[in-house]
Amino acid sequence: MFRLRRLYLDSIGVPENRFSDLLVDLTDVAGEPCDAIVWLRNGAGKTTMLSLLLALILPDRRDFLATRTKKRTLEDLVQAKDTAHVVAEWxxxxxxxxxxxxVYEWDGRVRPRDYNGPGKDKLRRSWWCVHPDPSVEGSTLDDLPFTLRTGGRYDRERFRSHxxxxxxxxxxxxxxxxxxGEWHNALRERNxxxxxxxxxxxxxxxxxxxxGLFAEIDSPGAFVRYLLRFVGDKQRVAPVRELLADTAAEIAKRPVYQAEKEFCTTxxxxxVAxxxxHQAVVKASNNRDGVWVRxxxxxxxxxxxxxxxxxxxDEAARLVEDLSGRLTDLKGGVDAARRRRDEYRRIAVDFLVRSAKTRLAEAQGEVDAAGLEVRAWGAVEDHLVLEVAKARLATTKDALLDTADQVEPLVRRAEAAKALVAGALENEIAKADRSLETMRSALGDARSIRVNAQAELDAANERLAALKSEEDSLHDHIARFxxxxxxxxxxxxxxxxEGxxxxxxxxxxxxxxxRQDVERLRAAQVTALEKISACEKRLTLARAGTTKARDVxxxxxxxxxxxTRRAAELADDARLRELLQTDLVDLTHGVDDVLDVLAGAIAAADHRVINVREERARDERAILSLEQTDLxxxxxxxxxxxxxLNRQGITAHSGWHYLAxxxxxxxxxxxxxxLPDVVDGVVVYGYPVGLAAKFPHGGGGRGRPGSGDGLRPPRRATCRPWPGAGPTRPRRGVSGTGASTRPPHRGRRAPGGVDRAARARRGPDRANRGVRRRPAR
Structure with a gap:
């Protein structure tokens, strides 16, 4: 039996856990194969290595080990650009x-989206085996041109050529x-x-x-079947198993066949009877049905x-009604012409009455004739019953005559038997008379009696021999019985x-x-036929439901x-893979995570849009201000x-406005x-104490313009002279309040023109007004 020495894996595995130019040595210090244990952490690829080794020997997709344990297929382990190698040295x-x-490689170096579906057939596979020969260069495991060793120059076709x-x-x-099968035959040729x-x-x-496997073994026979699953040749065992199963089934049916044979014989x-x-009943039923039809x-x-x-x-009645109506009309006409033509009226009325009576008599005659015909047809039924009775009587007579004809031979045979019996009796009587005469003559002659006695003794011996033979025949009959x-x-x-x-x-x-069982079976057959009819109806309904379900x-x-196609297209989107930070997106199982990531991306994009719009609004506001004020x-x-401040009636300007x-x-x-805070703050004209008195210093909330809550004191203020006035011309009544929340706009541009006339109008008495005071916090 072959033993595994080394296992080599190259360019195969899932993206996060791949095997590249990996050689697993399973030999001892002498270079001989030995029993070894591969010790790795969970998820490091032990099952994958074993699955790839077994898939090399048993390439059937149903035998892939990782499919049973991790729901992973061989197609999951071969990436788009891979020329994957799995090599075992025995x-x-x-x-x-x-x-x-x-050697595994996708057709055209492109893995289809449905690679675990119909696209799995695009994975090209080649199996090879070599007996290493040191005299042939490139035939050993260390010299073969695998993918990583050759820098990807050897694809599947080139490796096959090698x-x-x-x-x-x-x-x-x-x-x-x-x-x-071709691959397995190649292996078997090499033992x-x-x-x-x-x-x-x-x-x-x-x-x-x-x-788990041994838990199902509960008997010696189960263990033998379990062992035969691995040591028996399926191609040879299957026909024998089928033959034995058929033979066992036939042997089990033999008592049934025997009982059926005996039952059929009996x-x-x-x-037949x-x-x-049944034929007689059917014939009688047919005759009865014929009579019923007639x-x-x-x-x-x-x-x-x-x-x-x-x-x-009814027609005669309608005619009578019509005549009655006409008679009424005529009577009305007679009444109308009574005064003018009395005589003609009487003659016309008489004529019409006679005519009507004549027609009425004719109609009455027709009615009587119709009634007579109806009664005649009513008598036909009685006549038919009489004819049927006569037919039955004739049939009975014919049957009796047939019976008499059938009995007549029996009668003749009985008469012949009687004559035969009478003849036999007469013969016996004649024989008795002759015997009596013989006995009388024998009495007269003693010697004749002795001779006769001797003759009778001889006859008795012969009779005894006949009885012996008859006894033997009876014994034979008894033995046969x-x-x-x-x-x-x-x-x-x-x-x-039993007798x-x-x-x-x-x-x-x-x-x-x-017979009772036959009747019961017939009743059961009727019930079964009714059930079959009901089942056929349910089957029709089920088929109709199936058709509807198929249509739906x-x-x-x-x-x-x-x-599915749309999900595959979305999963192939580069932006989606970038968001999920993965090379393979499975929308079938991870759709919730994808939706969460997309929701986060949409929220981030909305936030960026809001920021851009805010910056755009600020830019538009700055452009509008520059167009209107040049500031x-x-x-x-x-x-x-x-x-x-303007709502309170206080004169104030921004620091930039004052600077310009x-x-x-x-x-x-x-x-x-x-003074960056002053420049980026507010300059107030007037006495600051009076200004502070107008605004309450509530520390609980932040003042909002127009809300009536006043203004909070500024977070930071300075108290220093305003630059540019000089020591001889101090300015009064100007106070700068710098309430800043961010660094000042150092890039702001102030116009070069300054209102110098306004500065000249300021007197020396305003020197003390050009200071900024820090209010109490």
């Missing part, structure tokens, strides 16, 4: 080496890439039995699987005649101690029971296929303070550097 008991390997070149150079090498590895697949199908004459009786025809004809007569009578009885006992017709009469009574009882299923299947607008907080209007351009940089 050693037989004589030390000869054998290399077996498989193995075929080894075979041309004299190495024992072969490539099989058509069918699994490598791939069927032995089914055992490893079964045992390693789950963790601790051997316990029931055959009874069934029953068939004859009687029904006669009855139907009578009913039709009655309907015709009734129609005629006993043999026949024993045969009946053996066949089970009678018991050993013929008792057996006949018992069989008659069984016949009666059989077809559009749903179309929707499912469309959704950048103040911050929103500064505008709120200015609005509230009242500070020379060459001093802007110094002022911005010295």
């Amino acid at each position: 050693a037989d008991p004589a030390g000869n080496l054998l290399l077996t390997g498989a 193995v075929n070149e080894l075979a041309a150079l004299g190495a024992n090498a072969v490539v099989a890439d058509q069918t699994i 490598f039995d791939p069927d032995l590895f089914h055992y490893f697949t079964e045992v390693n199908a789950a963790e601790g699987g051997i316990d 029931a055959a004459p009874k069934v 029953l068939g004859e009786a 009687a029904a025809g006669f009855k139907r004809a009578l009913h039709q005649a009655e309907e015709v007569a009734q129609g005629r009578r 006993q043999a026949e009885k024993q045969q009946l006992v053996t066949e089970g017709i009678i018991t050993r101690d 013929i009469d008792a057996a006949e009574v018992r069989w008659r009882e069984e016949e009666r029971a059989a 299923h077809q559009p749903l299947a179309e929707d499912l296929r469309w959704l 950048l607008p103040p911050r929103p907080e500064v505008e709120k303070v200015l609005h509230e 209007k009242h500070v020379p351009a060459d001093e802007h940089t110094a002022v911005i550097a010295e």
Whole structure:
């Protein structure tokens, strides 16, 4: 038996856990294969390695071990650009080496989206085996041109060509890439039995699987069947198993066949008699049905005649009614012309009355004739009954005559028998008379008596011999009877101690029971037919429901296929893979995570849109302010303070506005550097104490312009002279309040023109007003 020496894996595995140029050495220090344990952490690839090794020997997709344990297929382990290799080096008991390997590559180096569905057929597989020959270069495991060793220059086709070149150079090498049977035949030609590895697949199908397998073995026969699953040749065992199963089934049916045979043998004459009786019943039923049909025809004809007569009578009644109406009309005409033509009226009335009576008499005659015809047709039914009775009487007479004809031979035979008996009696009487005469003559002659006695003795001896032979014949008859009885006992017709009469009574009882069973079976057959009819109706309904379900299923299947294609298209989106930070997106199982990630991405995009719109609004506001005032607008907080101050009737400007209007351009940089809060804040004109008195200093909430709650004191303020006024011209009544929440706009541009006339108008008495005070916190 071959033993595994080394296992080589290259360019195969899932993206997060791949095997590249991995060589697992399972030999001892002497280089001989030994029993080894692969010790790795969970998820490091132990099951994958074992699955790939078993898939090399048993390539059937149903035998892939990882499918049973991790729901993973071989197609999951081969990526789009891979030329994957799985190679095993084996050693037989004589030390000869054998290399077996498989090369996997997707058609066109593109893995389809449905690679675990119909697209699985696009995975190209080639299996090869080589006996390493040191004299042939590139035939050992260390010299073969695998993917990582050659930098990807050898794809599947080029590697196949290399193995075929080894075979041309004299190495024992072969490539099989058509069918699994071709691959297994190549292994068997090299004394490598791939069927032995089914055992490893079964045992390693789950963790601790051997316990589960042996848990199902509860008898020696179960253990033998379990053992035969791995050591028996399925191609040879299957026909034998089928033959034995058929033989066992036939042997089990033998008592039934025997009972059926006996039943058929016994029931055959009874069934024949029953068939004859049934034929007689059918014939009588047919005769009865014929009579009923003819009687029904006669009855139907009578009913039709009655309907015709009734129609005629109704027609006569309508005619009478018509004549009555006409008579009434005529009477009215006579009444109208009574005064003018009395005589003519009487004559016309008489004529009309006579005519009407004549017609009435004719109609009455027709009615009487119709009634007579109706009564005649009514008598036809009685006549028909009489004819039927006569026919039955004739039939009975014919039957009696037939019976008499059948009995006449018997009578003749009885008369002949009587004549024969009479002749026999006469012969006997004659014989008796002759014997009497002989005896009388014998009395007279003693010697004749002796002679006769001797003759009778001889006759008696002959008679005794005849009786002996008859006794032997009777013994033979008795022996044959006993043999026949024993045969009946053996066949089970009678018991050993049962008499013929008792057996006949018992069989008659069984016949009666059989008849009852036949009747019961017929009733059961009727019930079964009714159930079959009901089942056929339910089957029709079920088929109709199936058709409806199929009609409903077809559009749903179309929707499912469309959704599947759409999910595959979405899963192939580069942006989605970037959001999920993975190379493979499975919308079938991880759709909730995908929706969460997309919701987060949408929220982030909305946040960025809001920020961009906010920046755009600020830019538009700055452009509008530059167009209107040639100045950048103040911050929103500064505008709120200015609005509230203006609402209170206090003169105030933004620091930038004051800088542009009242500070020379060459001093802007110094002022911005010295007083950034003032420049980016609010400049208030007036006495600060009076200003503070107008605004309550509530510390609980933040003042909102226009809300009536006032303004909070600024977070930071300075108290220093305003630059640019000089020590000889202090400015009064100007106080700068810098309430800032961010660094000042150092990039703001102030116009070069300054209102110098306004500064000249300020007197020296305003020097003390040009200071900024820090209010108490």
